[in-house]
Amino acid sequence: MKQKLLKGKVHKFGDFVNTDLIIPFRFKARTNDPYELAKYCMYGLDISFPKKVKKGDFIVAGKNFGGGSSREQAPIAIKYCGITAVIAESFARIFFRNAFTIGLPVLEIPIATKEIKDSDTLEIDLNKRTIKILRTKKVLEAKKVTGFLEELQKAGGLEGYYKKHKKFPWE
Amino acid sequence: MEAFAKRILEDDSITFAEKIINIKSVKQDVLQAGDIAVVNVDLTLAQDSTGPLAIKVFNEMGLQKVWDPKKIFIFLDHTYPAADEKVANMHNIVREFCKQHGCSVLEGTISHQHMMEEQISPGVLLIGADSHTNQGGALGAFATGIGSTEMAAIWATGKIWLKVPETLKINLIGNLPKGIFARDVIMNLIGQLGEDGANYKSLEWKKGGNLSIDSRACICNNSVECGAKNSVFEVDGITQSYLKNMGRKPVFDVKSGKNAVYADEINMELKNLEPQITLPEHVDRVKTIAEVEGQEINQSFLGSSTNCRMEDLEIAARILKGRKVKEGTRLVITPASKIIYWEAMKKGLVNIFLQAGAVFTNSTCGACVGTHMGVLGENEICVSCSPRNYTGRMGALSAKVYLASPATVAASAIEGKIADPRKYL
Numbered sequence: 001m002k003q004k005l006l007k008g009k010v011h012k013f014g015d016f017v018n019t020d021l022i023i024p025f026r027f028k029a030r031t032n033d034p035y036e037l038a039k040y041c042m043y044g045l046d047i048s049f050p051k052k053v054k055k056g057d058f059i060v061a062g063k064n065f066g067g068g069s070s071r072e073q074a075p076i077a078i079k080y081c082g083i084t085a086v087i088a089e090s091f092a093r094i095f096f097r098n099a100f101t102i103g104l105p106v107l108e109i110p111i112a113t114k115e116i117k118d119s120d121t122l123e124i125d126l127n128k129r130t131i132k133i134l135r136t137k138k139v140l141e142a143k144k145v146t147g148f149l150e151e152l153q154k155a156g157g158l159e160g161y162y163k164k165h166k167k168f169p170w171e
Numbered sequence: 172m173e174a175f176a177k178r179i180l181e182d183d184s185i186t187f188a189e190k191i192i193n194i195k196s197v198k199q200d201v202l203q204a205g206d207i208a209v210v211n212v213d214l215t216l217a218q219d220s221t222g223p224l225a226i227k228v229f230n231e232m233g234l235q236k237v238w239d240p241k242k243i244f245i246f247l248d249h250t251y252p253a254a255d256e257k258v259a260n261m262h263n264i265v266r267e268f269c270k271q272h273g274c275s276v277l278e279g280t281i282s283h284q285h286m287m288e289e290q291i292s293p294g295v296l297l298i299g300a301d302s303h304t305n306q307g308g309a310l311g312a313f314a315t316g317i318g319s320t321e322m323a324a325i326w327a328t329g330k331i332w333l334k335v336p337e338t339l340k341i342n343l344i345g346n347l348p349k350g351i352f353a354r355d356v357i358m359n360l361i362g363q364l365g366e367d368g369a370n371y372k373s374l375e376w377k378k379g380g381n382l383s384i385d386s387r388a389c390i391c392n393n394s395v396e397c398g399a400k401n402s403v404f405e406v407d408g409i410t411q412s413y414l415k416n417m418g419r420k421p422v423f424d425v426k427s428g429k430n431a432v433y434a435d436e437i438n439m440e441l442k443n444l445e446p447q448i449t450l451p452e453h454v455d456r457v458k459t460i461a462e463v464e465g466q467e468i469n470q471s472f473l474g475s476s477t478n479c480r481m482e483d484l485e486i487a488a489r490i491l492k493g494r495k496v497k498e499g500t501r502l503v504i505t506p507a508s509k510i511i512y513w514e515a516m517k518k519g520l521v522n523i524f525l526q527a528g529a530v531f532t533n534s535t536c537g538a539c540v541g542t543h544m545g546v547l548g549e550n551e552i553c554v555s556c557s558p559r560n561y562t563g564r565m566g567a568l569s570a571k572v573y574l575a576s577p578a579t580v581a582a583s584a585i586e587g588k589i590a591d592p593r594k595y596l
Binding site for chain 2: 016025026032044067073092147159170171
């Protein structure tokens with residue numbers, strides 16, 4: 001499936017943004033509504049974050065983004081808050097899986113925080129897994145994904161894949 | 172046993188993680204670290220904050236039937252009994268799903284401990300919609316956590332894809348000195364590796380021969396705090412007698428081959444360990460207790476799936492017997508399972524705790540995740556043997572959580588400030 005170019009503004013965070021910071025347990029455990037979850041996105045770092053996001057914006061962060069709990073509500077809160085991709089130097093294992101599963105594009109770029117400033121505008125090509133920083137015209141390449149992850153990204157997540165193919169990627 | 176599984180079990184050149192994923196793989200190709208496998212899952216768990224979302228996705232995908240209701244366990248444990256109407260409604264989503272599909276709903280006992288007590292055998296593949304599922308490795312299982320949507324897919328198919336992890340070998344050398352416990356061992360490792368130091372990796376613990384199953388459970392559970400995908404102790408006499416007591420036997424007794432290749436190897440001299448303490452906000456800010464002794468606290472929390480098994484309660488009771496919780500300080504004790512609750516009652520430990528002035532709650536994840544029964548207010552300080560001290564984890568964003576062993580938590584409750592437990596033992 002052809003995916004269009006994403007364009008948006010950067011909200012920059014540091015290293016070790018864990019899932020409790022992304023959405024505290026007490027909020028995530030009391031609803032299944034993604035828009036309700038989105039109201040608490042990044043609550044542990046900036047309570048007013050959801051109000052600052054314009055649809056199409058990106059999160060850029062440092063090491064081990066999404067560490068800690070298995071809560072899928074973390075990538076859901078980010079996605080439904082209007083963020084269309086997360087770029088980080090590295091991701092924690094379960095968050096990384098969950099992001100592909102729920103259809104939140106995530107790109108691993110080890111030099112991301114060195115090259116990208118807060119409020120920069122980026123263009124992201126998900127097919128090539130490259131990002132262009134409009135301020136410096138630099139193009140950065142994210143780590144490639146293959147196999148099931150690539151299929152999930154193309155389908156916009158596991159639910160999308162299942163609805164389209166009437167089976168799971170491993171069946 | 173089929174020929175392929177037999178060949179894998181006897182293979183000298185591969186690790187525990189490689190063996191178990193090969194045995195569970197739907198294809199009979201020999202896979203090694205880095206390869207992707209589709210595997211048959213033996214057991215699953217979900218809980219009241221991941222299960223309702225998995226159920227929503229299961230229904231939205233139009234899935235009609237679960238693959239095997241006997242292998243699906245959904246726990247109401249994180250906020251149990253329901254602390255408010257919203258949680259009560261989430262609990263009812265789980266009860267209704269389990270009734271419809273014939274799977275088990277378990278109320279008021281923590282998933283990881285219950286699965287150990289009643290379900291897990293060596294050699295099984297347990298997948299949980301909860302990061303602390305790693306605990307199952309204490310009994311020689313491959314146990315790891317995932318999210319809700321993938322859990323819904325496993326409920327439907329009994330299968331999932333897994334990357335075969337590299338393995339980090341930890342050699343425990345010698346015996347634990349007085350006042351030092353399993354929790355100090357794993358906290359020390361987390362401090363050495365950092366919170367992402369074992370990301371994507373399997374941890375294999377060697378020569379931990381004298382560590383009890385309770386201690387191994389603590390270590391495996393807490394191993395996710397350095398990013399480990401799973402964590403495992405080889406089956407030995409201690410595992411066998413635990414299983415015998417529980418009326419179970421190994422499915423496969425899987426051991427790493429003598430010539431298996433490890434990503435790295437770490438030696439830990441146990442005799443050198445001091446009581447460990449983790450400073451607030453990051454799980455890898457691990458120090459020795461001398462550096463923070465005397466820090467005043469508002470609450471001591473002895474609970475969660477990471478600690479608060481019988482061994483932990485017995486140590487806490489030894490420290491608290493005949494003593495009182497310092498005025499102005501709260502001690503909340505939350506056992507890790509219903510069985511442990513009963514045992515603590517029968518052995519008279521609950522009497523000791525109540526006489527000391529502690530609150531003894533039902534089994535729940537409660538205070539650990541800041542959802543009920545021990546939530547912290549603004550600027551409060553807590554010392555806790557739960558797994559995480561992240562900002563806002565146990566309540567207010569300005570609250571601070573120090574992590575320590577159950578002994579340190581109990582000793583600190585007596586003094587109203589962070590205290591070295593060795594003087595009470």
